[in-house]
Amino acid sequence: MDGPDAPSHDLPWYRSRWKRLMDTLSVSEPEAVVKEVQRLRARVERLQAQHEALAELDVSDPERALQMIENMADQLGELYAEREAQARDSSPES
Numbered sequence: 519m520d521g522p523d524a525p526s527h528d529l530p531w532y533r534s535r536w537k538r539l540m541d542t543l544s545v546s547e548p549e550a551v552v553k554e555v556q557r558l559r560a561r562v563e564r565l566q567a568q569h570e571a572l573a574e575l576d577v578s579d580p581e582r583a584l585q586m587i588e589n590m591a592d593q594l595g596e597l598y599a600e601r602e603a604q605a606r607d608s609s610p611e612s
Contacts, residue, residue: 544601546608554604561597568593 536548543554575586 544605544608550608 536551539551540546540548543551543558545551545554575582
């Protein structure tokens with residue numbers, strides 16, 4: 519990407535962006551960034567597939583709708599627990 523439109527940033531700028539990315543992803547090692555992005559991408563793909571499946575379902579039955587909501591709540595609970603565990607594992611005190 520050479521030329522007049524190519525971004526010209528110095529090394530400190532790239533380091534600050536990488537540090538911000540590490541903070542956003544709650545990882546303590548630069549090597550963990552790619553792994554965390556891949557994990558999040560896989561999670562999004564699973565959620566999109568689930569969303570598409572739910573969109574195709576007929577939820578006119580209140581019991582079925584309640585069951586689906588409870589299932590989603592369980593999945594969110596698992597996601598938050600996973601995120602907390604990763605935050606603990608990547609904290610400097612570990």
